[in-house]
Amino acid sequence: MVTLAVDAMGGDIGPQITVPAVLDALRWQQDLRVLLFGDEPAIAALLGGHSHDRLVVCHSEQAVKMDDAPSVALRSKKKSSMALMLQAVKEGRADGCVSGGNTGALMALSRFILKTSESIDRPAIISALPREDGGHTFILDLGANVGSDSEQLYQFAIMGQAVAQVMDGRHHPKVALLNIGTEEVKGNDQVRAASELFRADDSLNYVGFVEGSDLFRNKADVVVCDGFVGNVALKTIEGLARFIMAETKREFARSWWSRILSVLFVPFWLRVEERINPSAYNGAVLVGLQGVVVKSHGDADKQEFCQAILAARNYVDKNLPAKIESLIS
Amino acid sequence: MVTLAVDAMGGDIGPQITVPAVLDALRWQQDLRVLLFGDEPAIAALLGGHSHDRLVVCHSEQAVKMDDAPSVALRSKKKSSMALMLQAVKEGRADGCVSGGNTGALMALSRFILKTSESIDRPAIISALPREDGGHTFILDLGANVGSDSEQLYQFAIMGQAVAQVMDGRHHPKVALLNIGTEEVKGNDQVRAASELFRADDSLNYVGFVEGSDLFRNKADVVVCDGFVGNVALKTIEGLARFIMAETKREFARSWWSRILSVLFVPFWLRVEERINPSAYNGAVLVGLQGVVVKSHGDADKQEFCQAILAARNYVDKNLPAKIESLIS
Numbered sequence: 325m326v327t328l329a330v331d332a333m334g335g336d337i338g339p340q341i342t343v344p345a346v347l348d349a350l351r352w353q354q355d356l357r358v359l360l361f362g363d364e365p366a367i368a369a370l371l372g373g374h375s376h377d378r379l380v381v382c383h384s385e386q387a388v389k390m391d392d393a394p395s396v397a398l399r400s401k402k403k404s405s406m407a408l409m410l411q412a413v414k415e416g417r418a419d420g421c422v423s424g425g426n427t428g429a430l431m432a433l434s435r436f437i438l439k440t441s442e443s444i445d446r447p448a449i450i451s452a453l454p455r456e457d458g459g460h461t462f463i464l465d466l467g468a469n470v471g472s473d474s475e476q477l478y479q480f481a482i483m484g485q486a487v488a489q490v491m492d493g494r495h496h497p498k499v500a501l502l503n504i505g506t507e508e509v510k511g512n513d514q515v516r517a518a519s520e521l522f523r524a525d526d527s528l529n530y531v532g533f534v535e536g537s538d539l540f541r542n543k544a545d546v547v548v549c550d551g552f553v554g555n556v557a558l559k560t561i562e563g564l565a566r567f568i569m570a571e572t573k574r575e576f577a578r579s580w581w582s583r584i585l586s587v588l589f590v591p592f593w594l595r596v597e598e599r600i601n602p603s604a605y606n607g608a609v610l611v612g613l614q615g616v617v618v619k620s621h622g623d624a625d626k627q628e629f630c631q632a633i634l635a636a637r638n639y640v641d642k643n644l645p646a647k648i649e650s651l652i653s
Numbered sequence: 654m655v656t657l658a659v660d661a662m663g664g665d666i667g668p669q670i671t672v673p674a675v676l677d678a679l680r681w682q683q684d685l686r687v688l689l690f691g692d693e694p695a696i697a698a699l700l701g702g703h704s705h706d707r708l709v710v711c712h713s714e715q716a717v718k719m720d721d722a723p724s725v726a727l728r729s730k731k732k733s734s735m736a737l738m739l740q741a742v743k744e745g746r747a748d749g750c751v752s753g754g755n756t757g758a759l760m761a762l763s764r765f766i767l768k769t770s771e772s773i774d775r776p777a778i779i780s781a782l783p784r785e786d787g788g789h790t791f792i793l794d795l796g797a798n799v800g801s802d803s804e805q806l807y808q809f810a811i812m813g814q815a816v817a818q819v820m821d822g823r824h825h826p827k828v829a830l831l832n833i834g835t836e837e838v839k840g841n842d843q844v845r846a847a848s849e850l851f852r853a854d855d856s857l858n859y860v861g862f863v864e865g866s867d868l869f870r871n872k873a874d875v876v877v878c879d880g881f882v883g884n885v886a887l888k889t890i891e892g893l894a895r896f897i898m899a900e901t902k903r904e905f906a907r908s909w910w911s912r913i914l915s916v917l918f919v920p921f922w923l924r925v926e927e928r929i930n931p932s933a934y935n936g937a938v939l940v941g942l943q944g945v946v947v948k949s950h951g952d953a954d955k956q957e958f959c960q961a962i963l964a965a966r967n968y969v970d971k972n973l974p975a976k977i978e979s980l981i982s
Contacts, residue, residue: 391837428838454896470833504796504799504881504884504885507720509721511881512800513800535885536884536885536887536888536889536890536892537888537891537895539892540892540893540895549885552833552841553882555833555864555865556831556865556878556885560865560866560868560886561865561889562865562866563864563866563867563868563869563870564890564893564929565893565897566869567785567869568929570785571785571925572925575921585921588914588917589914592904592918595904596897596901596904600900
């Protein structure tokens, strides 16, 4: 039995999304228990009076707002659903946790409550992207840190390498730095300095700079970048994938002939969609912490939030934080 | 008659791509003349002894390499095809120019030879992205400047606004800043400080922060960002679009049944591809210079490089640099 703590109040919408998503996850996984943190009356209303033997609602009076600064969350949101959820992981009552709330606050509270792994200064957010060879590329940081210096980028590389080792069983994953060109002279000072650090570490299978267009090619298993850059890249990917899915749908709704055709076409397109649909990739993990913390998108729908819960379960099963720590030390 | 100067040696491949692309452009546009700068024997070999009355080959002994630092290009590549091409624009022998060469060198040589417009410190690279409402969003900077401060971002906004006005006839284009969240507290110091500057200027129709996923929605007509971030976003978009096109092709090549179906499907998919294919968007323009300078991708194929030449022609026809200068002053 795995127990996950879930922040019911996180995300742009909150309980209306998170509660049904939790119920779905519990239905899919019979050996999953959930501690659901949030406003008890709001959650109870959504549960419609039904009780669930693997769901425990834990009332919290506060919620972290999407525009709360991390310092505000640290100072005055210690009774929030997000903080209480992390506390449950800290105390061993839950094996991992999931929130779709404010990233900056989640990062700050996670560091304060769970603490970082030894020799890691700041956690990073990592996720996987699909790749043309059928595999995937891990990319970090996706928004936990802005303005990362070369030393931070180096720590991201170490953590990314460990994630690829643990999750994919790759012994020497190829690690690259995201840049605006592959030549040595390209980029900014941080990236060029990080490249020197990467090259100097023989334990790292460093393959040099890659560009945005290389993310979908089999050039690297782990791509390292600053959180601002990674967050923009990730959200751009999601935006374009949704745009293309919508354009395709629209094209097939244009005439009676196209609508008939689309019936034949759907099974093929669904296989493409399955690989590019951002929903399938929801649930990035904050690595470098002493515990599994999964960040869902703020605007995730029910299916996507459920996906983030299943992702958290997967990281718990792989015992990710302990394995990263042992690989790093 | 419009005369364009073209750098035959630019790009990852050089004359094998640029020469056929120029011939295609001349075939498409009967009122186009091209001055083609590069290694004369190499170009002559590709022309196969044929002469063309609207094509003048101008020999250059040097070429800028893709890994030349901008300082190297400025100091020792004054006789390069890229420098001579810019010189032709400066002296009025050409109305605009196109290169697929080293971006940093093109930027440095353009500033040195053509000079920036009055009140503009540094040029920026701007291009258009497709959008779900059928329109497009201009985005800048795409890689000419890394580590832009708030004042530079503000100048990008002014230039981007002018481009949207000139190219799309929009009187009050919506201008936004690319960030990792839409709340005021999000992002880095440069972006937050730029937001203050944007807001303080009443002539700017500033709509606040947008995220990567908003690029394809009708949230802004002009999106401003640092060149590192913009370059990664643009190349990520290109990479994903190519990945999806390849996945779709592969899915339809899987069986005899899918191959039969694909014949019916192709006309619909081509209409989607037309909107997302990066080839159709090749040819970003360096704005803020006293002349039309178009940057093609280094890895453009013949069709894409031809597209960049046609884009340059379009900017010349609209008299972009002079209009931007008059709008800014």
